[in-house]
Amino acid sequence: MESNDHEIVQSTDWDRIAAAPEFKDLMAAKKLFIVPAFVFFVAYYFLLPVLVGYAPHFMATKVVGVLNLAYLFALSQFVMAWGIAALYVKAAATFDKLANDILEKTGTHAAGAAEGK
Amino acid sequence: MSTPLLMFFVFIAATLVITYWASRRSAGGNAYFAANRRISGWQNGVAVAGDYMSAASFLGIAGIIAFQGYDGFMYSVGWLVAYLTVLLVVAEPLRNAGRYTMADVLAYRLRPRPVRAMASISTLTVSTFYMIAQMVGAGSLVALLLKDSGISYRTAVIGVGVLMIVYVVFGGMLATTWVQIVKALLLIAGTILLSFLVLAHFHFSLSEFFNAVGHVTYHDKGRQVTQDFLQPGLRFKPPYGALDLISLGLALIFGTAGLPHILVRFYTVPDAKTARASVVWAMALIGGFYIMTTFLGFGAATIVGRDFIATHGGTNMSAPLLAQALAGNIFFAFICAIAFATILAVVAGLTISASTSFAHDFWAGVVRREAGCKPGEEVLVARVSAFVVGAVAIVIAILLGPTANVAFLVALAFAVAASANLPVIVLSIFWKRFNTAGAVTGLAVGLLASIGLILVSPSVMAIDPQTVTGTARHLIQAKAFFPLENPGIVSIPLGFLGAVLGAVLSHEPSAEQRFNELLVRSNTGLGAEKASAH
Numbered sequence: 001m002e003s004n005d006h007e008i009v010q011s012t013d014w015d016r017i018a019a020a021p022e023f024k025d026l027m028a029a030k031k032l033f034i035v036p037a038f039v040f041f042v043a044y045y046f047l048l049p050v051l052v053g054y055a056p057h058f059m060a061t062k063v064v065g066v067l068n069l070a071y072l073f074a075l076s077q078f079v080m081a082w083g084i085a086a087l088y089v090k091a092a093a094t095f096d097k098l099a100n101d102i103l104e105k106t107g108t109h110a111a112g113a114a115e116g117k
Numbered sequence: 118m119s120t121p122l123l124m125f126f127v128f129i130a131a132t133l134v135i136t137y138w139a140s141r142r143s144a145g146g147n148a149y150f151a152a153n154r155r156i157s158g159w160q161n162g163v164a165v166a167g168d169y170m171s172a173a174s175f176l177g178i179a180g181i182i183a184f185q186g187y188d189g190f191m192y193s194v195g196w197l198v199a200y201l202t203v204l205l206v207v208a209e210p211l212r213n214a215g216r217y218t219m220a221d222v223l224a225y226r227l228r229p230r231p232v233r234a235m236a237s238i239s240t241l242t243v244s245t246f247y248m249i250a251q252m253v254g255a256g257s258l259v260a261l262l263l264k265d266s267g268i269s270y271r272t273a274v275i276g277v278g279v280l281m282i283v284y285v286v287f288g289g290m291l292a293t294t295w296v297q298i299v300k301a302l303l304l305i306a307g308t309i310l311l312s313f314l315v316l317a318h319f320h321f322s323l324s325e326f327f328n329a330v331g332h333v334t335y336h337d338k339g340r341q342v343t344q345d346f347l348q349p350g351l352r353f354k355p356p357y358g359a360l361d362l363i364s365l366g367l368a369l370i371f372g373t374a375g376l377p378h379i380l381v382r383f384y385t386v387p388d389a390k391t392a393r394a395s396v397v398w399a400m401a402l403i404g405g406f407y408i409m410t411t412f413l414g415f416g417a418a419t420i421v422g423r424d425f426i427a428t429h430g431g432t433n434m435s436a437p438l439l440a441q442a443l444a445g446n447i448f449f450a451f452i453c454a455i456a457f458a459t460i461l462a463v464v465a466g467l468t469i470s471a472s473t474s475f476a477h478d479f480w481a482g483v484v485r486r487e488a489g490c491k492p493g494e495e496v497l498v499a500r501v502s503a504f505v506v507g508a509v510a511i512v513i514a515i516l517l518g519p520t521a522n523v524a525f526l527v528a529l530a531f532a533v534a535a536s537a538n539l540p541v542i543v544l545s546i547f548w549k550r551f552n553t554a555g556a557v558t559g560l561a562v563g564l565l566a567s568i569g570l571i572l573v574s575p576s577v578m579a580i581d582p583q584t585v586t587g588t589a590r591h592l593i594q595a596k597a598f599f600p601l602e603n604p605g606i607v608s609i610p611l612g613f614l615g616a617v618l619g620a621v622l623s624h625e626p627s628a629e630q631r632f633n634e635l636l637v638r639s640n641t642g643l644g645a646e647k648a649s650a651h
Contacts, residue, residue: 017643018633026640034205042370045198049366052191053359056350065324066331070187070349077194078404081201085400088204092393099641 017106026098033091037084044080048073120447122266124454128303129280132296132461136284139292147649149289149496150217150473154648156294156385162398165382167297168466169196169373169399170304170406172254172433172459173527178407179439180432182414184423186333186346188353189414193407195366199373200403204396207374207539209389210546210639216646218470219380219538220478222639223545226631227553233482235560237474239537240377242564243530244471245506247378248464250526252277252514254433255460260519261430262437262453270519278511281464285472285503289496290385293465300455300462305402307455311436312409314443315416330415335423346418357600368605372531375538378470387648413439464510472503521588525576525602529567532604536612537563544616546639549632551616552625559616566611570604573597 017023052059052070059070143149156164171177174196181189215221220236252274259273268276284292319326333346344351353362373379383392417426417435421442426435437456441449476499481490517523541559544551571577578597581590599607638644 014634014637017637017641023637023641027636030640038201038205041198041201045195045370046363046366048194049191049359049362052188052349053353053362056348060345060348066327066345066347068347071190071347074187074190074194075408077198078408081198081400082404084201085204085397089393089397092390096390103641103643 013106017102020102020106022098022102022105026095026102029091029098030095033088037088041080041084045077048077119263119266120450121453122263122268124450125263125457128454128458131299132280132284132292135295135299136288136292139288139295143287143289143291144496145493145649146217146495147646148291149499150381150477151384151646152289152291152294154385154387154646158386158391158394159398160294160298161382161386161391161395163301163402164294164297164385165379165395165399166402166406167299167301167304167462168378168382169403169463170301170459171251171463172258172456173251174407175304175308175459176258176433176436176456178410179413179417179436180426180434181352182346182410183417183421183426183435184432185352186330186344186415186418187349188351190411191353191362192365192369193410195369196373197400197404197407199369200396200400202370202374202539203379204393204400207380207542208383208392208396211380211542212383212386212389212392213642213645214546214635214639215384217381217384217477218474219375219377219542220474220482223541223556224482225545225635225638226628227545227551227556227625228628230483230486231553232556233478235557236538236541237478237483239533239560239564240474240478241471242568243533243538244377244467244474245510246526246533247530248467248471248506248510249513249517250523250530251460251464251467252510253517253519253521253523255464256514257519258433258460259457261434262456271515274511274514277460277464278507278514280461281468282504282507284461284465285468285507286500290381290469293462293469294382294385296465297462300458301402303455303458305406307452308406308409308413310448311416311440311443311452312412315412315420315439318416318420318443326412326415326419329419333418333423346415360606361601361603364601364603364606367609368528368531368535368603370535371539371605371609372535375534375542376530377474377534377538378466381470381473382466384646388645389642468503468507471506472499475499475502475506517588522576522591525571525574528576528603529571532567532571532608533564535563535605536567536608537561540609540613540616544613544620546635548620549629551620552623552628554623554625555616555618555620558619559612562615563608563612566608567604570599570601570608573599574602574604575600576602 061069063069063072147153178189178192211222214225220233223232223236255277256270256274260268260270284296330347331345332343334341334343353359386392386395413436417439421438426438429438437449437452440452476495480498481495537560540563541556545556575597577591578593578595579591580594
């Protein structure tokens with residue numbers, strides 16, 4: 001890449017960090033949250049067009065007053081999206097901490113020292 | 118001078134002041150392309166919202182809901198949920214690994230020249246096609262909104278085009294960002310006001326409001342109809358409606374995270390953590406806005422009515438006409454001005470992403486890769502290409518004319534983003550075995566499949582009656598080969614398949630060797646581009 005990163009970080013450092021157990025823990029922690037969250041939101045979202053498209057009469061069932069299943073399910077998608085975003089922000093605080101620990105431990109945090117740690 | 122025109126001028130004056138202020142802070146690549154990476158989390162979040170919510174989503178969605186009820190609201194849902202892909206998968210790695218464009222992430226460990234050339238073609242395709250659709254829409258809308266001021270379609274297109282060129286050429290990313298922030302805040306404020314007035318009309322009773330939505334009366338082919346507007350199926354009808362709805366969902370969910378003008382926004386913040394915060398801010402605003410389309414769209418359906426809107430400018434005028442019905446001409450003018458601001462902020466974002474990709478990926482990364490760029494050359498090329506892209510968009514929009522059938526260009530932009538851009542971004546970040554051949558074939562297959570399927574879809578192929586003339590006619594007068602308007606359900610798997618096959622059928626040890634570097638950098642931020650001191 002056209003930057004001067006290679007002067008700061010030797011190529012061996014990248015492999016060393018990638019092999020470190022702390023880094024593997026970080027990747028495992030991320031995977032543990034992101035993969036299920038992604039699968040869940042995609043499944044939850046596509047349930048809406050599938051049901052609305054293939055079972056419009058069922059989705060037109062009224063639940064509260066004139067409010068039907070289709071509209072309430074659509075509204076729930078907003079809550080779902082915000083909910084997952086909130087959970088992710090919480091989980092990501094842990095990822096940030098793990099990442100910072102790795103950079104400090106491997107002594108490569110010098111490049112980011114200006115960020116007031 | 119009419120009130121709408123006056124409000125347009127107030128907005129234009131404000132944005133020109135912003136541009137002048139930004140122009141004195143836009144020297145050098147980091148400043149011009151990425152606003153020195155000093156935009157804060159909430160600012161970028163608001164700017165993402167301003168970059169994303171186009172006239173199609175403000176005037177368009179209100180119109181679709183006003184005419185086709187619940188099915189229109191389906192768009193609103195997809196446009197928000199799509200940001201989970203941006204948040205969970207793309208924003209942070211992109212910020213950590215790249216510099217100015219999405220191609221930076223691909224070029225990181227793959228052979229830069231072919232990858233940048235292909236990514237640049239894909240970016241320019243998405244951005245310019247989307248821009249032409251916006252310009253044609255903008256021209257007819259502004260002409261309609263300013264009908265009483267005697268502004269023609271041609272004047273409106275030139276006005277919008279010249280303004281977007283001025284913002285981008287002189288003010289770069291900083292001016293574009295602040296125009297988008299001002300627009301987003303205006304749009305949200307206008308939408309809250311409109312929703313409040315709709316509720317006030319129904320005496321702040323949600324049940325009274327929804328009861329009216331459940332019994333909307335209008336005339337269809339001379340016959341009076343009463344329809345429950347919360348009932349699905351008014352737009353997406355058998356036999357292919359359900360499949361089209363799913364295909365649209367796929368294009369939104371996977372396409373938003375591949376839209377170049379959205380992705381470049383994440384380079385304007387100091388680090389990945391701020392990029393994450395900005396997606397969350399954007400989701401709050403975008404979600405809030407799309408929930409309120411309930412009041413805009415259903416409000417227009419119940420308070421103004423389909424019959425009236427149809428004879429006073431058509432679907433796109435639903436929101437402005439609702440404003441007029443609720444609070445008179447001044448509020449009508451205010452909502453028109455917001456629609457104008459909305460258009461300008463989006464086309465400015467498209468212009469800067471197209472010109473950045475041309476200058477950074479194609480000029481500096483392909484043409485001048487060996488010779489190297491002189492200081493300031495990259496920015497100069499970007500300014501010139503912003504001018505050229507803008508001028509070309511103006512000319513094409515004028516040639517096409519206000520009634521041109523260009524809706525398919527928006528579907529095309531999302532399809533290319535989802536089928537070409539997203540697969541190669543994801544695979545290059547997450548799959549060690551991925552390589553240059555995979556990226557090039559993935560981009561090419563995704564791009565060609567999207568364009569090819571759109572060309573044989575009902576958006577382009579249909580038999581029009583003789584009463585439809587000129588550019589309003591479908592390009593190909595024959596029955597469509599492909600039944601869906603949205604090609605995503607076929608083109609996205611093809612894009613992924615092309616990328617995977619291309620990678621599996623070739624070997625590139627250097628790309629695999631540098632995978633650890635990309636993996637560590639994109640997940641820890643080590644070596645990521647820093648914000649400029651000033």
